[in-house]
Amino acid sequence: MPDEPLPSVIFQQRLRKAREIRGWSQSDLATNAGMPSSSIAHFETGTRKPSFDTLRRLANALDMTTDFLLGRVENPGLAEAGDPLYRDVGKLTGSDREIARDFLKLLAERNAAKKGE
Structure with missing residues (x-):
């Protein structure tokens, strides 16, 4: 190429x-x-x-x-499997996993809002 x-x-x-x-x-x-x-x-x-x-x-x-x-x-997203945070969340079950997902979403939204300032 x-x-x-x-x-x-x-x-x-x-x-x-x-x-x-x-x-x-x-x-x-x-x-x-x-x-x-x-x-x-x-x-x-x-x-x-x-x-x-x-x-x-x-x-x-x-x-x-x-x-x-x-x-x-x-895609840097393909690195998720090597990410310690991703591995740790993968070990959670049930409601703990939902709590973690909601918390991560909140942090991502907060970070996006900071970048938009």
């Missing part, structure tokens, strides 16, 4: 997109991943490439799979 971006370019784009989905600055992501914020800037501009361990740390901090960050899947 001649017009397909290079894997390193895909990673730059996906890392920025994942960070923005979380509503984080580069500094926020760096703090959550336990690395200097300058590293995030280097990864997003393509001046540095992450090691395997760093890639894993970024994915864990973002609660997304490395497959999304590397461009192997298109």
